[in-house]
Amino acid sequence: MPRIYTILILIGLILIPKTHSQRLKFEHYGEEDGLSHNSVRHIEQDDKGFIWLGTSSGLNRFDGYRFKRFSTTINSGFNTINNDRITALSVDEFNKKLWIGTENGLTVLKLDTHQFTTFLPDINNINSLPDAHVTSVHVDKHNKVWVGTKSKGLYLFYHEHERFVRIDVNGFEHITTIFEDKRGSIWIGSYGKRAIAKITSDSTGEILELKSYELLVPNSNEINPYVNFIYEDFKSDLFVGTSKGGLYKFQMSNNNFENIYIEDDTIRKNLGPYFFSIAQAPDGKYWLGTIGGLIVCNQIEDIEKGDFQWHFSKITDDASLNDNYISSLYFDKSGVLWIGTEDGLDKYDPFENLFTARSDISNFIDTYFIKIRGFAKTFDSKIIAASRQNGLFKLGNNQFDFLFKSDYDISSIFSIDGKTFYLGLWNGALLIYNYEKNQGKIVDTGIDNDLILTIAEYSDTEIIIGTNKNGVVVLNKNTFNIVTPPQLVIANNSVSKIVNDGKQNLWIVTKTGISKFNTISKEVKVYAVIVSNNVNPLENNVSDVIIDSNNNVWAATRKGLEKYIVSEDRFELVTELKEVQDARITSMVIDKDDNLWLNLNSNKIAKYNIKQDKVIIYNINSGNNRSEVYGSNEFYNFDEQGIYLGVKNGIINFSPTQIMENKWSPMPVITRFKIDKSSVLPGQKVKDQIPLKIDLNYNKNVELDYNNRNFSIVFSVPSYSNQKSNKFQYMLEEFDEDWIETNYLDRTVQYVGLDPGKYVFKVKAKNSDGYWSDISSYNISISPIFWLSYPGIVIILTILSILIYVVTKQLKYRLDLKKALLMEKVKRERDEKLNKEKLRFFTNISHELRTPLTLIFAPLKQLLESNKRNDLDRSKMNLIYQNANRLLRLVDQILDFRKTETGELKLKVVKTDVLSNTKNVFYSFEELALSKNINFNLNIENEPIECWIDIDKYSKILYNLLSNAMKFTQNYGNVDLFIGVEDDNHKSLIIEVSDDGIGIPTESQGSVFKRFYQSNNSKEITTGTGIGLSFVKALVEIHKGEIKLESKPKFGSIFTVKLPISKECFDKSEIFEFSSNEVFKNSTEEVKFETARNNTNIKQKILVVDDNLQLRKYLVEFLSNDYIVYEAENGRMGFEICKKVKPVLCIVDAMMPEMDGFECVKSIKNDDEISHTAVILLTALNKNENRIKGYKVGVDGYLAKPFDPFLLKTRIENIIKIKSDLKQKFLGLADTDVEDLAHSQIDADFISQVNMLIDKNIDNPKLNTKYLCDELGISSSHLYRKIKQLTDLSPNEFIRTLRLKKGANLLRSKKYNISEVTFMVGFNDPLYFSRCFKTQFKKSPTTYIKSIY
DSSP, X not given: OHHHXXXXXXXXXXXXXXXXXXXXXXXXXXXXXXXXOSOEEEEEEXXXXXXXXXXXXXXXXXXXXXXXXXXXXXXXXXXXXXXXXXXXEEEETTTTEEEEEETTEEEEEETTXXXXXXXXXXXXXXXXXXXXXXXXXXXXXXXXXXXEESSSOEEEEETTTTEEEEEOOTTOOSEEEEEEOTTSOEEEEESSSOOEEEEEEOTTOOEEEEEEEOXXXXXXXXXXXXXXXXXXXXXXXXXXXXXXXXXXXXXXXXXEEEEOOOSOHHHHHHHOSBEEEEEEOTTSOEEEEXXXXXXXXXSGGGGGGTOXXXXXXXXXXXXXXXXXXXXXXXXXXXXXXXXXXXXXXXXXXXXXXXXXXXXXGXXXXXXXXXXXXXXXXXXXXXXXXEETTTEEEEEETTEEEEEEOOSSOEEEEEESSSXXXXXXXXXXXXXXXXXXXXXXXXXOOSOOSOOEEXXXXXXXXXXXXXXSSSOEEEEETTTOOEEEOGGGSSOSSOEEEEEEOSSSEEEEEETTEEEEXXXXXXXXXXXXXXXXXXXOTTTTOEEEEEEOTTOOEEEEETTEEEEEETTTTEEEEOTTOTTTTTOOOOEEEEOTTOEEEEEOSSSEEEEEETTTTEEEEEEOOOSXXXXXXXOSOOEEEOGGGOEEEEETBEEEEEOGGGOOOOOOOOOOEEEEEEETTEEOOTTOOBTTBOOOSSOHHHHOEEEEOGGGOOEEEEEEOSOOTTGGGOEEEEEEETTOSSOEEEETTOOEEEEOSOOSEEEEEEEEEEOXXXXXXXXXXXXXXXXXXXXXXXXXXXXXXXXXXXXHHHHHHHXXXXXXXXXXXXXXXXXXXXXXXXXXXXXXXXXXXXXXXXXXXXXXXXXXXXXXXXXXXXXXHHHHHHHHHHHHHHHXXXXXXXXXXXXXXXXXXXXXXXXXXXXXXXXXXXXXXXXXXXXXXXXXXXXXXXXXXXXXXXHHHHHHHHHHHHHHHHHTOOTTOEEEEEEEEEESSSEEEEEEEEEOSSOOOGGGTTTTTSTTOOOHHHHTTOOOOXXXXXXXXXXXXXXXXXXXXXXXXXXXXXXXXXXXXXXXXXXXXXXXXXXXXXXXXXXXXXXXXXXXXXXXXXXXXXXXXXXXXXXXXXXXXXXXXXXXXXXXXXXXXXXXXXXXXXXXXXXXXXXXSSSOHHHHHHHXXXXXXXXXXXXXXXXXXXXXXXXXHHHXXXXXXXXXXXXXXXXXXXXHHHHHHHHHHHHHHHHSSSOOOGGGGOSSHHHHHHHHHHHHHHHHTTTOTTOOHHHXXXXXXXXXXXXXXXXXXXXXXXXXXXXXXXXHHHHHHHHHTTSSOHHHHHHHTTOSOHHHHHHHHHHHHSSOHHHHHHHHO
C-alpha cells in the first residue's frame, strides 16, 4: 500500500503549488560511503556526540567522517549485535548504554566498554524476555527501560536483577512505539485491537493508572491504524502519526484523539495518510517525515490548512532528498537534521543552506548547464543575468524569466542608467540592448576577432572596453568610434576587469598584474604582484580588483588576497589570512558592512571581515555534483536582495545579513586508539597487556607497557555542520613543543619509540565559523622497560650474581678444558703415530706376503690348467684359488691404501665394458652367499655398458662393498648388486650395493668412511681393520665420483656409488687409449675357472610344515634326494622359516597349533617377499567347504590324508613344472597375459601395476628400472627380487620382453612396418630391435611377418 501512495505522490508533485516547496540542499550518505545499508530506520546521538544509526542490515556509528559498522556478517564470531535488522534505538546516558531492538533479541551496548549483551527468550528462565522480536525501546526519566515486542506486549526491564516484567495492557500485543510526555506519563502505540494507551506513574515510577484509546480512520470502516510515533509539542498538545490514518491530535476537552483532516482535497490526496517520524528544530519549526518527503511547519495544526513547506526528492536535483520515504528524523546538538530514508542517510545543515542554488533559468533552455557571464541592475530595481549563448534573463518575484534572445555569444554586461545595457561579444562587437523597448542592435567597435571581457564608464561621454588580446579601447557612447588608440593606454594584453576609483584613476586587471591608468595625465603604472620570491608572470595572474568604502584597493590572485599599500605604492600579500593563503580567488564583491566576499573557485566562498581581520569559509553545494567548479564570473551585490554568483550550472544567491554563525563547537573525541597500527578495543589484550579497560573518551587515562609504546590516535569532533571545514590543533605534552594544526583529512597522529614517562595528549577543534572548542585531555603513561623497573633491577642483580658465579666456574672449566685439549692433542699425535706405524707394519707384511702367495698361485694355476683332475678336485682347487686371490686383494688393498695416503695412487681410465669384470667379482662371492643361504642377486640395467673407467679401482670398490655386505648380512638375508647408467650432463655409472643385514647406527653413519673406524654393532659380529670403506671412499674420490650411504639399524644398508664414465670428464694424463687387457696382466683377472655354481646341480628348496613329528621326518627323508628340504612344527614357525629360506614350494598341514595351515597360507600369500611361493595343503578334512576355504586363501594344491607319497612328489613336480612352463610361455610369441605369472592377489596387483606403467611408457626409450622404482616407491633391489621371483627375468629383461611382445602384436596387426614398430615400442635402432627380436623369439621380424601371411 505505501508503494501505491508513493507513485500517487510523485504524480501529484507537479500539482502542488510552488508555495509548498523550498530550495533546500541535503548531503547524502550511502553504502558507498561506508554505511552498512541504505535503509536507515532509527537515529540517536550519545553523550559524546556520536551519531548511531539503525539500518535493515546492521548498526552504525558515525563520527562525521567515518562509519563504524557492527553486524553479524562483518564481526562474525566477535563481540557484536545478535541480529542485523535494527527495529529500535534508545540512549541511556546515565548508565552509558545504547539499547538496540532487533528482530531476534534485545541488545544493550555499554558505550564505555564496547561490550554487547543480548537478551533472548529462555524457556528455563521465567524472567527472560518472552518475544525475541523487539519493536520499540524507551529509557524514561527514572532510567527504567520499557520494551515493546511484536506479539507479547509491553515489558519493563530491571537492571539489578536483569529481569523482564510484563505490563499487562489489555489488547496491546504488538507495541509499535513508546513515548514519555513532559509529566512523565508513558504513551504506547500499538497495531491491532487497540491503538494508544496511557500509563500514569507516580514520582518514583510506580504505575498508578492505565487507559487506552481508539483511532478512527477517516472515510473508512477501519480502526486503529499502525502507530508510527507519538509526540508532544511545545504547547503540550499530543499528536500521533500513523500509516493509513494520517495525523491525530489529542483533545483534552473530550479526552479523545481526533484526526487532523487536511482541508484541501488535492493536498490531502498528494500528501497521503502516512506519517512516519517527527522532530522539532532549534528554531521551533516542526519537521515531519512522510511517504512523500519532508513537511516543515510552524505548528503541527497548520498542516490541516495546507500551511507548510514540502521538500521531496527530485531526480534532476542531486541536492534534493535521496528518497521520499522518510523513516526517521533527528536534530543533533548542533542543530543539524539527520534524515533516515529507505535509500540512504540525508543531512540537512541549516548553516550551509543559507546559500540558494537557482536552476530556474534552465527551464528556458535545452541544456541543464548554463554559463552566466555577468549581472546588471535595471532602473526599476530588477536584476538582469547575461548568459553566453542563451541571451538575457530577468529576476522578478523571486523567479528568473526569459528576457531577450541573442544570436551572439555574450562575454560581458554593463549598464550606467539601468536602461541601456552594453553587452560585450566574443567576436569583438558590442550588443546595445534597450531595456524599455526590449530591443538590441550590434555595433562594430573596430575590434576584430577578440573577446570583450569587461566594460566600464570612462567619462560622461565615453566607455572603456577591456579585451582578451588588445588591451583596452575607449569608445564614444553615441558614435562608438575609438577615441584613444589602444597603444596609448594598455596594449597587447588581456584585460579582465576595470574599476574606477572616483579619483580619475582606472584600476585595470591584466595577466601580468594590475595597471593604474590616470584618465587625465594618461600615465600608466604597472604593478607586478609579488606572491613569492620568484616573480613569474604566469604565477602573478590577477583575476579581480575591488575598492572598499575606505578607498582600500584589494586584488584577487592565484596565491590569495593582495592589498594596495598607499604609502609604499605597492601591493602586498595579506599573509595573516591563512585560510585563503595559496587559494585561487577568481572574483570578489563587498557588502554594505564592508565585508569582502571571495569566490575561492573550489565549492567554497570566504567572508573576510576587514574590521575584525577574520575569515570564515563556507562550503557551497550548487545542487549538482557534476558542476561544482565555479567560473571566473564576478559576484554582484544587489542591495537588500543579496549577492548573486554565476556558476556553470546556474546561479547561487545569498543574503549576507541572514548568514548565521555556528557557535556550537563541542570538545573533540578519540574515535580510534591504535597500537602498532592495530585498533585497540576496551578489554582487548595486546602483547600480554590490556591497555584500555574502558573507552578513552570516558576514562581519559591509558597506561601502556614499554612494548606498546608505539601508538597512534585518531580524533574527530561531533560538529557536523560543514564538517569538512573543521580544523584541529593537538599536542603531546612533554613531547611536542607547541600546538600542531591540521584539518579533517589528517586526523591521525602517530608516536613511535616514546621514552617511558607520563604524557598528556591534548586536542581542540575549530568549527567552520572559527569557534574553538574546549580542550580534550588524555593522560598517557608509558611504563619503563621491565629491566628498569624495581622487580627488573632485582632480577638483573640476581642475574649478575649468577653470571659472576658462572664466569668463575667457566674460567675454571676452560682451564680444565685447555688441559684436557692438551692431553687430547698428545693422545691424537700418539694415535696418529700409532696409525702410521700400524700402516707401515701392514705394508711391510703385505710385501712379505706377496712372495709366498706367488708360490701358491704358480703351482695352483698349473694344476688347474691340467686336465687330469676330476670335477671334485677342480672344485676344491678353485676354492683354494679364490681365497688365495682374495688374500692377494687384501694385500694389494693395504698397499693401495698406503698410496692414497701419500698421493701416489693415480687414475688410469680406459674404454672398456665393465660387465664382464662386474660378473667376475659377483661370481667370486656366490659360493659365500650359498654357504650363508643369502639370496644374492645381480641386476644390470644396461647391457653391454661401455665406459671410460679405471677397471682396477672399480673392481676394488665393488669387491670391498660386496665383502662388507656379505660380512654383515645374516643367514637367509638378501644382498643385491645393481649396475646402471645415468645420463645427465655427463654419463655416470651407478653402483648400488644393498643388503638387509644389521645396518649401521645413526650416530656412526657420519664416521664409517674414516680410516680404522668400526661401529659398535660391527665389532660384535666380525673383526676387521676398519680401512675398507675408507679405502672405497678414497678410490671413489680419485675417480671423481661420489658415494652415499642410506642405513637403518636392523633393516640393512644401501651404498650408492656414482662414477663419471665420459671421456671428457678426465684429464689427458688420466686417459689410456688401449684395451684393459694390456693394462692388467694380473693372473687374478685373466684366469678362467668354473665355480661350484656351475659344477654343482643346485637343488630347489622345499619346506614341510606339520606338527606330526613322524610324518614330517618321513617327508623330509623321502624328498631329500631331489630337493633341499626344510621343516617346521607349526604354522608360525613355518612362516618365519619360509621368509628366511624362500622355498619354491611349501607342504602345509591344515590342522596345527599356534597357527593353523589356513592362517599360515594366508600369511605367506600376503607377504610381499614370499607371496609367489606355491603351497600344497595336507588335511584329514575332506569336506568341500574346507577345500573352498583353502583355495580362497591361495592354495595351489590339495591332498587329503592318507596320501601316496609318490602322488605328493608328482604334485610337487607338476606345480614347479607349470610355473616354469608359464614363464617359458611368457618369453615366447604366445599372446599370454603377464598376470598369469602371479601366484597370489598381492603378486597380481604388483605385476599389474608394473605392466600398466610399462605399457603406458612403452614408446619411451628412457623407460628403465629407475623409472619403475620411482613410480612404485620401492628400491631397485626390491624390484629386482620381485620380478626375478615371478618371471626369472631381471627388470630390464622384463621391460625388453614386454617391448618385444608388444612389437610382435603390432607386426601381427599388419598396420605398421618394422621401423615404425621399433620406435613405437621404445627401441631407437631397427637393427638392434631385429637382433633382440630374433634372440627372444628365435626368428627375425621379417620371418615372423612372412609366417603370418
